[in-house]
Every structure is written in structure tokens, then in C-alpha cells.
Amino acid sequence: MAFLYALPGAIAEGLIWGLMAIGVYISYKILDIADLTVDGSICTGGCVCAVLITNGVPAGLSVLIAFAAGALTGIITGLLHTGLGIPSILAGILTQLMLYSVNLSILGGKSLIALNVRSFKLMLHMGNNPLAILVGGLIVALVIVVLWLFFYTEVGLTLKSTGDNPDMSRAQGINVQFNKVVGLAISNGIVALAGALLAQYKGSANINDGRGAIVIGLAAIFIGLSVSLKIKPNFVVSLIGVVCGGIVYYVIYNFVILLGLKTDFLKMLSALIVAVFLGVPYLKGKFFAKKPAEEALAAGGEMDA
Amino acid sequence: MLKITNLHKTFNPGTINAKKALSGLNLTLNDGDFVTVIGGNGAGKSTMLNAIAGVWKPDFGTIEIDGVDVTNMPEHKRAKFLGRVFQDPMKGTAPDMEIAENLSIAARRGTKRKLLWGIRGNERQQYKELLSTLELGLESRLSAKVGLLSGGQRQAVTLLMATLNRPQLLLLDEHTAALDPKTAAKVLAITDKLVSENKLTTLMITHNMHDAIAYGNRLIMMHEGRIVVDVSGEEKKKLTISQLLGLFEQASGSEFSNDKVMLSK
Numbered sequence: 140m141a142f143l144y145a146l147p148g149a150i151a152e153g154l155i156w157g158l159m160a161i162g163v164y165i166s167y168k169i170l171d172i173a174d175l176t177v178d179g180s181i182c183t184g185g186c187v188c189a190v191l192i193t194n195g196v197p198a199g200l201s202v203l204i205a206f207a208a209g210a211l212t213g214i215i216t217g218l219l220h221t222g223l224g225i226p227s228i229l230a231g232i233l234t235q236l237m238l239y240s241v242n243l244s245i246l247g248g249k250s251l252i253a254l255n256v257r258s259f260k261l262m263l264h265m266g267n268n269p270l271a272i273l274v275g276g277l278i279v280a281l282v283i284v285v286l287w288l289f290f291y292t293e294v295g296l297t298l299k300s301t302g303d304n305p306d307m308s309r310a311q312g313i314n315v316q317f318n319k320v321v322g323l324a325i326s327n328g329i330v331a332l333a334g335a336l337l338a339q340y341k342g343s344a345n346i347n348d349g350r351g352a353i354v355i356g357l358a359a360i361f362i363g364l365s366v367s368l369k370i371k372p373n374f375v376v377s378l379i380g381v382v383c384g385g386i387v388y389y390v391i392y393n394f395v396i397l398l399g400l401k402t403d404f405l406k407m408l409s410a411l412i413v414a415v416f417l418g419v420p421y422l423k424g425k426f427f428a429k430k431p432a433e434e435a436l437a438a439g440g441e442m443d444a
Numbered sequence: 445m446l447k448i449t450n451l452h453k454t455f456n457p458g459t460i461n462a463k464k465a466l467s468g469l470n471l472t473l474n475d476g477d478f479v480t481v482i483g484g485n486g487a488g489k490s491t492m493l494n495a496i497a498g499v500w501k502p503d504f505g506t507i508e509i510d511g512v513d514v515t516n517m518p519e520h521k522r523a524k525f526l527g528r529v530f531q532d533p534m535k536g537t538a539p540d541m542e543i544a545e546n547l548s549i550a551a552r553r554g555t556k557r558k559l560l561w562g563i564r565g566n567e568r569q570q571y572k573e574l575l576s577t578l579e580l581g582l583e584s585r586l587s588a589k590v591g592l593l594s595g596g597q598r599q600a601v602t603l604l605m606a607t608l609n610r611p612q613l614l615l616l617d618e619h620t621a622a623l624d625p626k627t628a629a630k631v632l633a634i635t636d637k638l639v640s641e642n643k644l645t646t647l648m649i650t651h652n653m654h655d656a657i658a659y660g661n662r663l664i665m666m667h668e669g670r671i672v673v674d675v676s677g678e679e680k681k682k683l684t685i686s687q688l689l690g691l692f693e694q695a696s697g698s699e700f701s702n703d704k705v706m707l708s709k
Contacts, residue, residue: 293557296541296549303538307546310497310536311605312523312553 142397147268149393150386154275155336156355157385160363161282162329163356164381169290170302170322172220175231175353179238180212180327182349184334186245189252189344198262202335209331210324212238217320227319242346250346254339261339271340278336282329283378290374298322330356354409359384361416388412445645446473446613451495451505453669465491466502467669473613473647477676478639480656481649482688483666484701489649490531492666493615496647498522510612524554527606527644529599529619536602539591543582543601546590547571550605574604578634596627600634607638614639616648620655632659653685663688667696 159181166174184205191201212234219230246252256264263271289295300308301318308315330352338344360381367380396402451469456462466488473479483489495502496509498519506515509525530536537546548563548571568586576583578600582593590598599619606614616635620628636659639646650656656663663680665673665688672695675683692700 289559291562292559293548293552293562294559296545296562297557299541299545300538300549303540304535306530306535307538308549309519310523310526310528310530311549312520313549313557314520 142394145393145397146390147272148265149389151263151265151268151271151275152337152340153386153389154272154279154382155333155340155385156389157359157363157382158275158279158282158336159330159333159352160356160359160381160385161279161286161378162326162333163353164360164378165286165322165326165329167357167360168302168377169299170319170326172227172302172319172323173231173353174213174216174323174326175228176212176216176234176238176323176327177231177330177353177356178349178351179235179242180209180330180349181334181337181352182242182344182346183212183238183245184209184331185338185344185348186242186252186346187331188335189254189338190245190247192254192259192261192339193252198260198339202262202332205335206328206332209334210328212331213323213325213327214320216327217323220323221316221319239346246344246346251343253343255342263336263340264342265340275336275340278332279382282332283375283382286378287375351406351409354406354413355385355388358409358412358416359388361413362387365416445475445477445510446471446496446647447506447508448472448492448496449506449508451492451507452503453491453495453500454503457503465669466495466505469505469670471664471671473645476643476645477662478644478646478660479648479662479664480660481647481664481666482651482653482656487666488669489666490617491669493528493617493647493649496613497526497528497615525612527553527611527614529602529606529614529616531618531621533595533598533602533622536605537590537598540589542587543575543590543593544568544571544586546601547574547605547608550608553609553611555609574608575601577637578604594627596623596631599623599631603631603634603638607642607644610642610644612645614644614646614648616646618649618651621651635659653688657683657685657688665692665695667692667698672696 159177163174163177166172187208188201188205191204192198215237216230216234219225219233220227225233254261256266263274265271290299297308297313298318298321300311301313301315301322305315334349337348361384363380363382363384364377366383367376370376392405395408400408448469448471451466453466454462454464469488469492481489494500496507498514498517501516506513508514514522514525528536538549544563548567551567571586572583575586580597580600582597582601590601593601603619619635620631623631632655635648638644646660648660657680661680662674662676663683664671673688673691689700
């Protein structure tokens with residue numbers, strides 16, 4: 140019964156994390172970069188949004204500015220990676236660390252800014268979960284539609300090919316370095332947008348928000364894609380799957396809390412979920428690899444041209 | 445068309461692994477030349493192609509394509525002049541994207557890409573017709589991911605991509621070496637057809653001496669980062685393998701050695 144009471148909240152919060160996971164999907168799945176900037180940029184999104192709202196900026200505009208701030212963090216990681224030749228994973232860690240200081244100064248040296256729904260006009264808050272699900276759902280739907288349109292344009296296709304095969308992309312005249320920066324900007328913009336919604340939902344922006352966000356994002360991606368790829372392996376279905384993955388993750392999360400798991404261990408749980416999803420395919424490939432003949436048959440026997 | 449002047453390149457300079465890959469390479473191609481390139485291990489064949497493509501900058505010398513000095517032009521900008529097919533069939537196509545998407549990216553090589561639909565108008569129909577000329581049954585699989593195709597099919601698609609937006613120069617880097625003999629012959633036949641139909645200026649590295657003699661109007665042989673044999677026209681048509689080996693020994697003062705060439709007789 141308690142679980143059912145917790146369900147709307149879990150869905151609302153899961154939806155926002157699902158949006159964040161879409162951002163991670165763009166860097167991790169499309170660009171093939173494990174971008175650790177997101178742990179910082181989700182917090183940046185929350186901090187920027189909270190500071191703006193408390194200074195009287197309308198919530199809608201604050202969220203857009205948070206998106207832009209997030210895009211900027213992505214550009215910084217992108218430039219560290221492409222311009223200075225720093226490995227992408229390290230570039231993300233460096234930006235993430237910088238962002239801790241940046242976020243602190245955005246919050247004016249405080250560790251927390253409260254966003255009380257009675258004092259400010261917010262887009263969504265945890266006191267009204269049906270509204271939060273509606274607003275969150277609309278924003279997620281909008282983001283999915285925009286990305287869907289974008290990734291089928293001439294520019295969007297080159298972004299996909301940049302991650303899929305950089306050699307081919309360069310040979311086809313695509314500026315791979317520039318595309319990586321653009322992709323990281325879009326990715327972190329979406330992550331910061333999620334951070335801005337999350338701050339409103341929870342009613343505060345905290346300097347420690349976002350620690351381990353990348354892991355939650357990856358968990359949502361793996362959970363979502365494990366189902367959506369079986370239904371239809373296309374872009375939009377994958378994005379919807381990723382959002383659903385975020386929701387499932389939060390429902391499980393709440394369920395586990397209700398079962399009595401100490402909250403201290405929740406981050407451990409997140410990390411283990413990701414480790415399992417990453418590790419199982421590897422072990423499968425190692426110990427239960429299909430024989431070549433079977434694989435050829437599965438791929439269509441007549442195909443050796 | 446292509447003019448390479450006194451090109452030098454040393455890899456890992458100043459270290460124990462220093463390798464002089466190109467030392468004073470000169471080559472001029474005329475419009476419509478179909479040149480086959482052979483040479484021993486480490487003769488600098490691939491290095492020459494990579495230099496033209498702009499994978500890295502040469503230490504010294506210049507490269508001109510159609511009168512434009514491209515020596516310092518980054519790889520992605522030079523791509524507008526060049527069609528490229530690599531030795532590794534996995535390298536030329538994006539596996540997680542559809543055949544049609546790969547072709548549409550190639551069709552826009554050298555153009556400014558915009559926020560317009562990536563595949564539009566009658567492009568799909570065009571691609572269908574082009575793919576049907578390959579006679580591999582790919583025309584019915586426009587929406588299939590390229591990763592599902594065999595190595596030979598991928599190489600054929602890559603060839604199509606390299607020639608779709610007519611390149612000034614086509615670079616083929618042993619593009620049949622990773623294929624089984626039957627498939628290699630088929631891909632080579634497609635190559636010959638595309639090159640002659642579009643009258644493409646082409647540089648084709650091969651490890652097969654028969655192919656080097658049978659295809660193209662000109663043959664060059666490389667040794668220690670330079671061109672040591674250059675035959676064309678009637679002389680090339682009448683060439684035999686033993687003559688070729690003789691020419692090489694005469695020019696380089698050493699015996700021809702290439703594992704792959706020896707194995708493929």
C-alpha cells in the first residue's frame with residue numbers, strides 16, 4: 140500500500156531522470172563518449188534555475204537559461220577534449236571538478252538554495268505529483284520530438300556518423316572535432332534542463348546534487364534499451380525506452396527503500412545495476428559465444444557477396 | 445590533376461623506431477589516369493595515400509590537387525576532392541546507420557550540411573537504382589543497418605559512397621585485400637566499372653601483380669618511399685610479371701619482397 144502511495148512521486152522523479160538519461164544517451168550512445176561532465180552539469184542546471192527563480196526570473200525562462208548553461212559546460216569538455224587532446228573521460232572529470240567551484244559561486248557560497256512553492260511560481264513541485272508528471276511528460280515529449288527531427292537532418296546524420304565511425308566521417312568531409320563539441324553541448328544542455336526541473340520538483344538546489352548522476356543515467360539507458368531494442372531498434376523508440384528506463388529505475392529505487400534498505404546503500408545499488416548491465420553481455424560473449432556458423436545463419440546465409 | 449613534389453615523411457623521428465616512410469616522393473597524375481600502385485613491405489604506398497588524404501602533415505614537400513595546394517588543409521576539408529576506400533571493410537561505412545543514410549552522407553561530401561532532411565526528394569529511388577548496379581541485392585535493403593552486411597558488400601557500398609559525389613581523385617588502399625578471392629574479384633570488377641563510367645582519376649594500391657597489370661592505364665612501383673618504376677600506355681599493356689620484377693630489381697638494386705605479393709603469386 141505504501142508502495143502505491145509512493146508511485147506517483149517515483150514516476151514524476153523518474154521522468155526527470157529519464158530526461159537526464161536522454162542527455163547521457165547522446166554522449167554515450169551516439170557520440171560514443173563516456174562523458175562525466177553530467178555529474179556537474181545537472182547540478183549547474185539546478186543552481187542556475189534556483190538562483191534565477193529566487194531573483195524573480197520566470198521559471199520557464201530560468202529553465203531555458205539553465206539549458207544554455209549546461210550546453211556551455213559541454214562545450215568546455217568538448218574543447219578540452221578536441222582542442223587540447225585530453226582523453227574524453229578525463230576532460231569530463233576536469234570539467235566536473237571545475238563545475239563544483241562554479242556551482243558554489245552560482246549559489247553565492249551557500250551549499251543550498253531553497254525553492255519554496257509558496258513563495259515562487261514553479262513549473263512543477265513534489266506537492267502535486269499529477270501536475271509534475273504532466274509538465275515533466277510534456278517537456279520530455281518536446282525534447283524527444285526536437286531530437287527526432289534534428290537527428291534526421293543533414294547535420295544530425297553527421298553527428299550520428301561521428302560517433303559511429305570517425306574515419307568514415309572524416310573521409311566524407313565531416314568535421315569530427317566540431318561535431319563532438321556540438322554533441323556534448325546538446326547532451327549537457329539536456330542534462331542541465333533536467334537538473335533545473337529536478338531542483339523545482341525537490342524544492343531546492345544543493346551543491347551535492349548530481350553526484351553519481353552519470354551512473355543513474357547509464358542505468359536508465361541500459362534498463363530502457365534492454366526492452367526497447369527488442370521492440371523496434373529505431374531512434375525514437377530508443378529515446379522513449381530510455382525515459383521509461385529512468386521511471387523504472389525510480390520505481391525500483393522507491394520499492395527498495397520501502398523494503399527497508401538503508402538509504403546509505405542506494406548509490407551502491409545504482410552502481411551495481413550498471414555493473415551488471417555492462418558486465419553480463421561481456422561474460423555472455425566470453426562464455427556463451429555463438430559459433431560462427433550460427434551467427435552467419437542468423438544474419439542471413441546468402442549474404443557473402 | 446594531382447601533383448606531389450618532393451614529399452618527405454618520417455614517423456617517430458628521433459627515436460629508435462624512426463621510420464622513413466616517404467623520401468622525396470614525386471608524382472604527377474593526369475586527368476583520367478587510372479594508376480595501379482605496387483611495392484614491397486613498407487615501400488610507402490599507404491603512406492602516400494594517407495598523405496594525399498591528409499591523415500597527417502608531411503615533413504616536407506607539397507601536394508596539389510587540381511591546382512589547389514592542399515598540403516596544410518585538414519583531412520575533412522580535403523575530403524571534397526577525394527573519394528576513399530580503405531583496406532579494412534569496416535572503416536568506410538557507419539555500421540549502426542542505414543545503407544541509405546550512409547549514402548546520403550556521402551552524397552553531401554564537400555557541401556555545407558544544413559538543417560534540412562538528411563534524405564529527401566527522390567534520393568531513395570536514386571540509391572535504389574545505384575545499388576542495383578552492384579548486383580548484390582542491396583537495392584531492397586535500403587533501410588538495413590550497414591553493420592549487417594558482409595565485408596564484400598560493405599566494400600561495394602563504400603565504393604559507391606566514394607564515387608557518388610564525383611571525386612576529383614579516387615584513392616583505393618588495397619581495398620580488396622581483406623576479402624576472399626571470389627568477392628575480391630567482384631569488388632574489383634565493380635571498381636573498374638565505376639572508374640571507367642565516371643572517368644575517375646584513380647590511385648589503386650594492390651598486392652596482386654596480375655591486377656596491377658590488368659587494370660588501369662599506368663602502373664607505378666614504390667620502393668623506400670619513392671617511385672622507382674613508372675610505366676604507362678602500350679608498354680604497360682604488354683607487361684608481364686617477370687618483366688615487372690626485372691624492372692624493379694634494376695631500379696631499386698634489390699629483390700622485390702612483399703609477403704602478400706609472394707603468396708598471391
